[in-house]
Amino acid sequence: GENVEQHPSTLSVQEGDSAVIKCTYSDSASNYFPWYKQELGKRPQLIIDIRSNVGEKKDQRIAVTLNKTAKHFSLHITETQPEDSAVYFCAASIYNQGGKLIFGQGTELSVKP
Amino acid sequence: GAVVSQHPSRVICKSGTSVKIECRSLDFQATTMFWYRQFPKQSLMLMATSNEGSKATYEQGVEKDKFLINHASLTLSTLTVTSAHPEDSSFYICSARDPQSNSPLHFGNGTRLTVT
Numbered sequence: 001g002e003n004v005e006q007h008p009s010t011l012s013v014q015e016g017d018s019a020v021i022k023c024t025y026s027d028s029a030s031n032y033f034p035w036y037k038q039e040l041g042k043r044p045q046l047i048i049d050i051r052s053n054v055g056e057k058k059d060q061r062i063a064v065t066l067n068k069t070a071k072h073f074s075l076h077i078t079e080t081q082p083e084d085s086a087v088y089f090c091a092a093s094i095y096n097q098g099g100k101l102i103f104g105q106g107t108e109l110s111v112k113p
Numbered sequence: 114g115a116v117v118s119q120h121p122s123r124v125i126c127k128s129g130t131s132v133k134i135e136c137r138s139l140d141f142q143a144t145t146m147f148w149y150r151q152f153p154k155q156s157l158m159l160m161a162t163s164n165e166g167s168k169a170t171y172e173q174g175v176e177k178d179k180f181l182i183n184h185a186s187l188t189l190s191t192l193t194v195t196s197a198h199p200e201d202s203s204f205y206i207c208s209a210r211d212p213q214s215n216s217p218l219h220f221g222n223g224t225r226l227t228v229t
Contacts, residue, residue, distance in 0.1 A: 034217060043206060043220040044157065089156060099210035099218040100147055103157045 002027040004092050006104025014112055019080050021107045023090035024072040032095035033066060033073045038087045038106075047088075048075070051095065080111045116140055117209050119221025126197055127229055134192045134224045136163075136207030142187035143209035148180075151204040151223075163190040163207075197228040 003026040013019050025033075031052040036044035050057045050064045050073065057064050061080075066073040077084055087108050091101040118137045126132050136146055144165045149157040161182055162170040169182035181193040190209075194201055206223040210216065 041204075041223075041225070043223050046217050049217060099145070099208060100159065100162060101157075101208070101218060102159065105156050 002030055002092055002102040004090060004102050004104040006090050006107060008107060009105060010108045010110070012110045012112065013080050015080060015082060017080055019075075019077045019084070019109055019111075021075045021088055021090070021109075022072060023074070023092075023104045024070075025092040025102075026071065027092070027094075028068075028071065029094050030092040032093045033064070034091050034093075034101070035062075035064060035075045036089045036091065036103075038089060044089060077109075080109075082111050082113050085109055085111045116211075117207065117219040117221045119207055119224060121224060122222055123225045123227075125227045125229060128198055129196055131193055131195045132197055132226060134194075134205055134207075134226075136190045136192070136209070136221050138188045138209050138211075138219075141209075141211035141213065143190075144187060144212060146184060146190040146207055146209040147218075148182065148190075148192050149206045149208065151206065157206065160192075163192075165190075194226065197226070199228045202226055202228045 006023045034049035037047045038044045048062050048064050050066050061078045063076040087106050089106050090104040093101045116139050120135050146163040148160045151157045160175045163182045163184040165184045171177045184190040204223050207221045208218050210218045
């Protein structure tokens, strides 16, 4: 089955700096890669997603890149703000299977003012 | 607004009792729902895939007799934790996707289970 590895487990940056989180996946059939932000005790919130027919996607300060050949994808957050502090999860799935997501281990991002 | 509703949000029960958690899709029919478990400071681990009208598919290592899943209608899946023990204390969260749209997965708000 699918296995998703995520690094780093913790990341501390200064406000205004960029943050990059990386994930690798194992199943070449996976074609949908969402990123979630989770605050303590709450459900994950989708922040951006990418499908395998696209190499890069951007939404304001957030971007995701995908390298299908290498089976890795990354989340880039620019101009970080303290409110970006949270746990971020990457995930992978085969989209037409209805949403069965396999999650990475999570990255605790801390943005220091 | 929430399109997947999960109840209860918090529950405390005694060891040996059973707890039922409900997951409802509010404005779409979900033939498939997913149940995840998240221990503190850990990732979301897929427990099982709930299939409407048929048996759930459990992930390796998840005891199907302990975590009973029922998906009797197109809008409701239930997870029952039977004979709960303190080690079952966790955050349980369901998810579903509207198969008729191109929308992403929707998560419920989760259920914090504490077994004393």
